[in-house]
Amino acid sequence: MDEVYMEVEQVRGGGGDLQALAPKAKLASDRVQAPAQTAASSNGGFVTGEAGVQWHGRFDAVTAGVERRVDWQGAQVATSADELEACDKEVRGRFRALERRIPARRES
Amino acid sequence: MPAYEEALAADPTAFVDCAAEMSAAGTDLSDHGTEYGTKVTAINDGWQDQANAAFNDDVSIVDAHVDEVVSKVGGAAEVLHTGGSAMVSQVDQLKATDAAYKGAGFVVQPAPKVELGPVHWAAIAAAGPFGPVLQAVFQARADEGTMQLTTGLAVLTATDVATGTALTSAAGELQPLEDKGPGATDCLPVDDEDREGNLEKVDQRADAEADKDADKKTGQDEKDQEKDVEEKDKDDQGKDEAEKDKEDEDKQEQDQAQPQQPEDPSNEVPQPEGERPQPEQPEVPGFEPPGQPEVPDFSTDPITPGTPDLGSPWKPSELEDPEVPSGGLASGGGGGLGGGLGSPEVPTGGPGGGSAGLVATPGGGSAAGTAAPGSRPGFGGGLVGAPARGPVNPDEEYERESFLTEDPEDDVWGIGTDEGNPYVDYQEEQPKEPELPLLPPVDELPPITFPGFDLPEPGKS
Incomplete structure (x- = not known):
């Protein structure tokens, strides 16, 4: 990468936003659960009823996977922000240490 | 494969409702993906380095996955809506036929089979010498009803099987994303090395x-x-x-x-x-x-x-x-x-x-x-x-x-x-x-x- 740049607070907040957004993926499958159950129970003997429940199970797994993935991404982003901030502080501290030495030599 | 009585008791509108909810779920997921994209954009605005590039690579995977899922959810909803709607009309027709014959005094056996009811036998008996002729007429109507109900049930069953199979297939196509975590990936390689027999490492x-x-x-x-x-x-x-x-x-x-x-x-x-x-x-x-x-x-x-x-x-x-x-x-x-x-x-x-x-x-x-x-x-x-x-x-x-x-x-x-x-x-x-x-x-x-x-x-x- 040619450039290294980060607005730490913005990125950290973005990671938090991702983690907050992640669980909402599950809502998509949650809203199908009751209708699928109802369709199966009110249509006994129909292959389609069981297939609908099965489909919801898979869909639920998919949305759960998206939730975990997005949550993981959010955590990674936040971690990256923390790490870069820590690194930045460390470098800043080193520069300050150097800065202190330089004037001291000049004075001497 | 609903039995006749099950078909009569069925409520295929629930399938249509479920299909509508599935379609809405697809929309929800699509909206989720849009919001996700917004968050990612906000993050990218303030972040540029190798880690950000890796993050965006993973984001593209999630985007593609979500788009694919949304598409498949839409397809499954369409299948269920079409099949459910057909079954609604087929069940309604079956119910109407059944009700018509029962209203006419016929007895409908769950085979399904339409038989003459007490009313018909009484009429036949009352007809005296014309009884056999009247019975033949009634029986012809009953046989026609049996045909209608049998055909209707067969069509309903075929629709149900086709819809259910398509839905099962659609479910099989839904593959969840692989989890990314610190645990699994780290552990597995270690085992492999050990198995290789490298004592030192082991x-x-x-x-x-x-x-x-x-x-x-x-x-x-x-x-x-x-x-x-x-x-x-x-x-x-x-x-x-x-x-x-x-x-x-x-x-x-x-x-x-x-x-x-x-x-x-x-x-x-x-x-x-x-x-x-x-x-x-x-x-x-x-x-x-x-x-x-x-x-x-x-x-x-x-x-x-x-x-x-x-x-x-x-x-x-x-x-x-x-x-x-x-x-x-x-x-x-x-x-x-x-x-x-x-x-x-x-x-x-x-x-x-x-x-x-x-x-x-x-x-x-x-x-x-x-x-x-x-x-x-x-x-x-x-x-x-x-x-x-x-x-x-x-x-x-x-x-x-x-x-x-x-x-x-x-x-x-x-x-x-x-x-x-x-x-x-x-x-x-x-x-x-x-x-x-x-x-x-x-x-x-x-x-x-x-x-x-x-x-x-x-x-x-």
């Missing part, structure tokens, strides 16, 4: 393996058994220290191990003459585990009658049963093998000089504890192992007990097999014996060197 990573090995306990190799025991003991001591050691060791291991890469443990032992012997000396490691496990084992065993298998028999078994001691030997036997290697080495090393001394003093505690790698003694692992070993050595009985308790039946069986096939074990040990000859040469070397110097002198002279 031994060093014994701590890491401990958790895994506990499950595995099948005791593939004698050394593995040893490792299990050691690992368990170490686990009791403290995982934290072990983990720290691992990290350091792993890094160093990679550097050290790569060049040597011994395939078989036996081969490994002889090759590393200087460093290797210390870690490999199974005697120390074997002794170590027993000492540490002693406390937990005794406390746990009496307290937890939970080990019913060992429960009543365990005390007598330890004392009397040959198997138990054998098991001790076996677990130790792993150590025994390693020990066998180590023992010959030690005496040889003694004469050789530095090697034996190193093992006994510094390595003795640290290296043996790890059982594995000589590297440990140097690192911090040695500290942990060393204290435990001292007390351990005297208590061999405890070791046996501890092994039994810790390694329930699996270890015992593994031990049994080793003992049962003592020939096999001995054979394995024998190949290791060649190591002995290797070591003596070391002793011989120094004398050779001296004469060597002498020889050149005369040559020079």
Whole structure:
């Protein structure tokens, strides 16, 4: 990468936003659960009823996977922000240490 | 495949409702993806580096996945909506036909089969001589009704099967994203390396393996058994220290191990003459585990009658049963093998000089504890192992007990097999014996060197 740049607070907040957004993926499958159950129970003997429940199970797994993935991404982003901030502080501290030495030599 | 009565009682509108909800779920997921994209954009605005590039690579995977899922959800919703709507009309028609015949006094059997009802028989009876003619007319209507209901049910069933099959297929196409986490990926590679038989890495990573090995306990190799025991003991001591050691060791291991890469443990032992012997000396490691496990084992065993298998028999078994001691030997036997290697080495090393001394003093505690790698003694692992070993050595009985308790039946069986096939074990040990000859040469070397110097002198002279 040619450039290294980060607005730490913005990125950290973005990671938090991702983690907050992640669980909402599950809502998509949650809203199908009751209708699928109802369709199966009110249509006994129909292959389609069981297939609908099965489909919801898979869909639920998919949305759960998206939730975990997005949550993981959010955590990674936040971690990256923390790490870069820590690194930045460390470098800043080193520069300050150097800065202190330089004037001291000049004075001497 | 609904039966006729089930078809009459069915409410296919629920399918249509479900389809509508599925479609809405697809929209929700699409909106979720849009919002996700917004968040990602906000993050990217303030972030640019390699990590951000990697993040965006993963984001593209999620985007593609979500788009695909949304598409498939839409397709499944469409299938269910179409099939559900068809079934609604088919069931309605079936119900209407059924109601019409019942209203006309016919009896509808669940076959489905329409039969003449009491009303018709009464009319036939009242018709007198025209009864048969009237009956034929009624029966013709009934047969027509049977045909209609049978056909309607068949069409409904076909629609149901087609829709259900399509929906099942659509469900099969939904593949969840693979989880990305710290746990799984890290653990798996370690196992593979261990299985490859790289003793050095295995031994060093014994701590890491401990958790895994506990499950595995099948005791593939004698050394593995040893490792299990050691690992368990170490686990009791403290995982934290072990983990720290691992990290350091792993890094160093990679550097050290790569060049040597011994395939078989036996081969490994002889090759590393200087460093290797210390870690490999199974005697120390074997002794170590027993000492540490002693406390937990005794406390746990009496307290937890939970080990019913060992429960009543365990005390007598330890004392009397040959198997138990054998098991001790076996677990130790792993150590025994390693020990066998180590023992010959030690005496040889003694004469050789530095090697034996190193093992006994510094390595003795640290290296043996790890059982594995000589590297440990140097690192911090040695500290942990060393204290435990001292007390351990005297208590061999405890070791046996501890092994039994810790390694329930699996270890015992593994031990049994080793003992049962003592020939096999001995054979394995024998190949290791060649190591002995290797070591003596070391002793011989120094004398050779001296004469060597002498020889050149005369040559020079």
